[in-house]
Amino acid sequence: MGRPKKRLTSGCAAAAAGGKKLMQDEVQSSQLQSSILLQSLLLREKRVYGFPLTLPAATDGMIGWRERNREAAWLCTAARRLGLGLDSTTMAVAIFDKVLTGTKVPNKYVNCVAVASLSIAKKLCEDHEEDAPVFLGRLRLEYSSQELKRMELLILQTLSWDASLPNTYRFIECLLQKIGAPFLLSSIKCHLETILCDSNLIANFRPSVLALSIVSLLIEATNRHWHHPVNALARMCKLPMCEITRCRTRIASLWSRHVLPMPSTFHLLASSSSSSNNQSTYPQIDGEESDEEMDFPKSRRQAVMSPSTPSPTSPSPRALQPTPC
Amino acid sequence: MWGKITSHIGVWLGLEEPDRPMRASCSMSMIHHPQMTTVRNSKSSDNLHRITVSPQRITDVNESPTIRKTSSIFTLRRSRNKEKKLKNGSPKVKNVGEMTQSWHSHNQINTILSATQNSTPEKQQRKDSPKEKNIFSFLSRQSRSRSGNPADHNNISISKSPSIISPLSQASNTSTSSKTTTPTSQSVADFTHLRKRRPRSAHYDPNTIQLPAKKEIESQNVEDLYEKIEKLGEGSYATVYKCESRLDNSIVALKEIKLQFQEGLPFTAIREASLLRNLRHANIVSLHDIFYQHNQLTFVFEYMKMDLSKYLEQNVYGLDSFEIKLLLFQLLRGLDFCHRKKILHRDLKPQNLLLDEDGVLKLADFGLARAKSVPSRTYSHEVVTLWYRPPDVLLGSTDYSTSLDMWGVGCIFAEICSGTALFPGTKDVVDQLDKIFSVRGAPDHQKWPEVLSLPRYTPDLFPRYRELSFIAVNPMFTKILKSGQELLGMLLQLRPESRVSAASAMLHPYFASLPREIHLLAPNQSIFKLPELRDFKAF
Numbered sequence: 001m002g003r004p005k006k007r008l009t010s011g012c013a014a015a016a017a018g019g020k021k022l023m024q025d026e027v028q029s030s031q032l033q034s035s036i037l038l039q040s041l042l043l044r045e046k047r048v049y050g051f052p053l054t055l056p057a058a059t060d061g062m063i064g065w066r067e068r069n070r071e072a073a074w075l076c077t078a079a080r081r082l083g084l085g086l087d088s089t090t091m092a093v094a095i096f097d098k099v100l101t102g103t104k105v106p107n108k109y110v111n112c113v114a115v116a117s118l119s120i121a122k123k124l125c126e127d128h129e130e131d132a133p134v135f136l137g138r139l140r141l142e143y144s145s146q147e148l149k150r151m152e153l154l155i156l157q158t159l160s161w162d163a164s165l166p167n168t169y170r171f172i173e174c175l176l177q178k179i180g181a182p183f184l185l186s187s188i189k190c191h192l193e194t195i196l197c198d199s200n201l202i203a204n205f206r207p208s209v210l211a212l213s214i215v216s217l218l219i220e221a222t223n224r225h226w227h228h229p230v231n232a233l234a235r236m237c238k239l240p241m242c243e244i245t246r247c248r249t250r251i252a253s254l255w256s257r258h259v260l261p262m263p264s265t266f267h268l269l270a271s272s273s274s275s276s277n278n279q280s281t282y283p284q285i286d287g288e289e290s291d292e293e294m295d296f297p298k299s300r301r302q303a304v305m306s307p308s309t310p311s312p313t314s315p316s317p318r319a320l321q322p323t324p325c
Numbered sequence: 326m327w328g329k330i331t332s333h334i335g336v337w338l339g340l341e342e343p344d345r346p347m348r349a350s351c352s353m354s355m356i357h358h359p360q361m362t363t364v365r366n367s368k369s370s371d372n373l374h375r376i377t378v379s380p381q382r383i384t385d386v387n388e389s390p391t392i393r394k395t396s397s398i399f400t401l402r403r404s405r406n407k408e409k410k411l412k413n414g415s416p417k418v419k420n421v422g423e424m425t426q427s428w429h430s431h432n433q434i435n436t437i438l439s440a441t442q443n444s445t446p447e448k449q450q451r452k453d454s455p456k457e458k459n460i461f462s463f464l465s466r467q468s469r470s471r472s473g474n475p476a477d478h479n480n481i482s483i484s485k486s487p488s489i490i491s492p493l494s495q496a497s498n499t500s501t502s503s504k505t506t507t508p509t510s511q512s513v514a515d516f517t518h519l520r521k522r523r524p525r526s527a528h529y530d531p532n533t534i535q536l537p538a539k540k541e542i543e544s545q546n547v548e549d550l551y552e553k554i555e556k557l558g559e560g561s562y563a564t565v566y567k568c569e570s571r572l573d574n575s576i577v578a579l580k581e582i583k584l585q586f587q588e589g590l591p592f593t594a595i596r597e598a599s600l601l602r603n604l605r606h607a608n609i610v611s612l613h614d615i616f617y618q619h620n621q622l623t624f625v626f627e628y629m630k631m632d633l634s635k636y637l638e639q640n641v642y643g644l645d646s647f648e649i650k651l652l653l654f655q656l657l658r659g660l661d662f663c664h665r666k667k668i669l670h671r672d673l674k675p676q677n678l679l680l681d682e683d684g685v686l687k688l689a690d691f692g693l694a695r696a697k698s699v700p701s702r703t704y705s706h707e708v709v710t711l712w713y714r715p716p717d718v719l720l721g722s723t724d725y726s727t728s729l730d731m732w733g734v735g736c737i738f739a740e741i742c743s744g745t746a747l748f749p750g751t752k753d754v755v756d757q758l759d760k761i762f763s764v765r766g767a768p769d770h771q772k773w774p775e776v777l778s779l780p781r782y783t784p785d786l787f788p789r790y791r792e793l794s795f796i797a798v799n800p801m802f803t804k805i806l807k808s809g810q811e812l813l814g815m816l817l818q819l820r821p822e823s824r825v826s827a828a829s830a831m832l833h834p835y836f837a838s839l840p841r842e843i844h845l846l847a848p849n850q851s852i853f854k855l856p857e858l859r860d861f862k863a864f
Binding site: 036037040044119120123124125127129131132135145148149152153156157160161162163164170 | 588592595602603617666696
């Protein structure tokens with residue numbers, strides 16, 4: 001930015017040299033930009049969240065972590081049904097969590113809050129616009145547009161209109177950009193969704209820690225020497241390595257509990273090249289947009305799976321379970 | 326000393342027998358107090374607590390923001406204590422008024438903390454209910470009784486520093502403790518000055534009224550806060566007014582968005598609000614406030630004198646060359662800030678660039694903007710007004726990036742030079758593409774191989790146009806010299822990957838005549854802060 005500039009020159013040769021110079025600048029500036037984004041996300045994260053997350057007094061009729069997990073699972077399924085990207089799903093869950101931790105939400109309104117969070121996330125992250133009745137119709141919900149609008153307004157006021165929260169996905173995106181491997185993003189849809197539905201992880205680890213742990217697991221899948229880049233990233237983000245290690249262990253155990261194979265080079269390559277037939281895992285999905293999901297042969301999935309039952313506190317995003325008011 | 330004072334008050338108020346001193350009551354905070362020693366902690370309430378607090382800690386009480394915020398309803402009692410102490414000649418009399426604070430909350434769990442009047446308390450004695458066998462029994466009480474029976478009150482006075490609050494918050498549940506530590510949710514009106522008679526109890530003042538918690542700003546009407554002066558413009562979904570604040574007479578722009586009955590919240594409003602909350606820059610319009618009233622959203626923006634399109638209407642032959650340079654630099658500066666935060670504006674046009682009297686340019690209208698995602702992600706190609714839409718997007722590309730905005734910058738650069746739009750398509754996308762290719766040349770498959778894979782591209786649809794020099798298009802381009810034309814060429818590259826970025830464009834030799842310090846300014850500093858440019862008034 002503050003580099004001294006060349007004197008005003010004219011002529012073709014000078015112009016060509018200037019162009020080359022600018023291209024070099026561009027490479028440097030793209031690296032600079034990703035770190036600027038990372039720093040600003042970290043700063044915002046510090047400002048927006050107080051960790052560990054706690055729900056307001058869990059009295060009768062108020063939402064608890066179990067309900068939160070159920071609704072997060074519903075959000076993931078609904079986002080898949082609508083064909084939304086992973087960024088919208090993560091944003092919706094982030095907004096939902098921010099509302100739950102900020103205010104007392106009675107159980108009967110919880111699904112309405114989830115729907116409005118999804119709607120806001122969709123409006124922020126997606127380009128195709130659709131009217132509220134169409135949106136509600138596609139999710140087979142019985143709320144009126146007016147109700148949805150009122151809830152959206154309430155949520156936005158709770159967030160003081162700052163809805164684009166720093167979330168796990170944005171950190172992963174930024175970190176992968178930093179190490180030059182953004183193509184790995186498309187392979188972790190199921191994995192990230194499982195994490196979003198687990199309150200133990202979400203409440204105890206900051207989005208940046210979660211993101212770096214996921215990234216470290218991804219790097220480990222492709223390279224045995226994953227310690228060096230992860231250490232460097234942790235130092236850059238000023239995150240303690242012990243926390244990352246703790247988070248990694250818990251994520252790995254969560255994935256194995258949910259029958260998700262650990263990412264490996266084979267999977268990463270397979271997922272990016274072929275389309276998915278994950279209908280067996282998500283039978284209720286209309287199959288509108290499943291090409292980004294991980295694709296594993298069923299036999300392999302069973303070979304990898306561990307026989308443990310899923311934890312009751314973290315349902316995987318399997319069934320569409322609307323809980324209407 | 327303290328025992329003496331309290332018993333004096335008791336006698337004076339007619340509540341105590343002179344020979345029965347008040348007993349100290351107990352709260353969770355006291356139990357966890359590190360410096361508290363319980364002399365006798367029995368089931369009966371005859372507890373005497375000895376607390377020793379250093380004078381340093383007491384000064385902490387005065388500095389504590391939490392405690393200072395609280396509004397006391399025990400004003401009279403406080404003032405009388407003051408008088409008493411003045412009579413007794415207490416050495417720390419000056420601090421008394423500030424330290425004396427009491428909280429009265431209607432929380433489910435009533436934990437009342439108050440800073441004591443006594444600066445060196447040794448024994449605190451207070452009357453407690455004879456019914457209370459257990460010190461925890463107050464936890465189950467629903468609310469404080471206002472019967473006037475002092476026995477019902479579990480009030481406690483201790484000298485405490487803010488650090489003492491934390492054990493309490495751990496002991497009781499979070500919400501209660503947060504309410505207890507920040508009791509600003511209750512506003513108290515004090516009518517002690519109107520009082521004629523003595524209060525029935527030393528613990529509360531019947532002449533004070535508790536008002537319900539209200540957020541003052543939100544309850545106010547927009548019309549009460551701002552006075553409309555004139556209508557500035559009207560769009561498809563919003564109307565913009567110039568308004569004057571009734572509070573400080575400042576001029577602002579109100580953007581009123583009418584919400585349709587059936588539709589949900591417009592995504593443009595959500596995006597604009599969410600993005601502008603985090604974009605604070607001298608070349609990006611700032612959003613002051615948001616109101617929602619009468620089924621209408623109101624955004625309060627800073628007021629700008631006019632937009633660039635209006636300014637261009639006044640200057641049919643384009644602007645002055647130095648002015649062009651300054652405006653372009655500011656545009657690039659604002660855009661670079663957005664792109665660093667991975668935000669695409671996606672609707673750059675002269676109508677969305679605002680100008681103030683000093684020549685400061687600001688980006689506005691982030692309704693179509695979005696945070697940039699992974700490159701594989703698809704976007705809508707129906708973005709940007711046709712005239713300022715890049716050829717790759719016109720040909721159906723959806724994986725555009727920051728280069729989308731850079732094409733728009735090029736078009737605007739050309740427009741402020743010549744006074745007219747460079748590619749004024751009149752009909753449809755094909756006509757627009759024809760206008761572009763007639764100036765920039767038809768796509769060369771060697772230089773731009775990706776064009777073949779674009780959905781709307783048919784190789785022989787357009788004539789084999791040659792690339793023209795800008796001077797041949799319009800002689801007005803001579804005023805930006807060779808370096809300006811070179812930069813314009815870099816901005817208007819057909820292949821998106823070849824287009825120059827905002828950060829690199831700012832380093833182009835075209836801007837060599839600007840002071841070097843212009844690159845070192847903080848984001849919220851205007852370029853006119855520089856001494857070299859301070860005297861330059863554009864308009």
